[in-house]
Amino acid sequence: GAVVSQHPSWVICKSGTSVKIECRSLDFQATTMFWYRQFPKQSLMLMATSNEGSKATYEQGVEKDKFLINHASLTLSTLTVTSAHPEDSSFYICSARDRDEHRSQYFGPGTRLTVL
């Protein structure tokens, strides 16, 4: 089946630094990728929708200047958390939609971010 990878799987950083998370579709082409955030004991919340070659669409309340999304190719999207603060500590999960299977969304394994 379709596989989505994320890197890194976990990261610890100091407050004020920036962290980049990569999301890759390994065996399919993804025209659309989604970024989610999940706080402990809460459900996933969609942050933004990323379409290859165009600007990401952010959900209400998500700062686009803080969470930079780049979807440069059909297999790679990146999320950069700029000037991270402890409240940004969360589980970040990406999903990718297979270009040839319109209904599918395959999830990456997630990235655990801890900001000290």
Added chain:
Amino acid sequence: GQNIDQPTEMTATEGAIVQINCTYQTSGFNGLFWYQQHAGEAPTFLSYNVLDGLEEKGRFSSFLSRSKGYSYLLLKELQMKDSASYLCVREGYGGSQGNLIFGKGTKLSVKP
């Protein structure tokens, strides 16, 4: 809003059957997913319903009633490894098509 309601927690016994219900807002509805999520892991796909009726897949079955805005996930022959959160996920139509709105999840505990 796009409220999705499902029970917060459920407990069942190994080998038993459990049904997890979900209600959702019907306007702009396109389809309904069920995902399983173990603690600390990403969700994994279980089922997708777009038409009314029951779809069976091994020990898991999912039912949808579009007119009632209602779905359930049925788990048979429960195993300990089924202890997880089960997410009812609504797929929007039109502007939000393909974007998933997640319920808060039902934490299922399977006891011996």
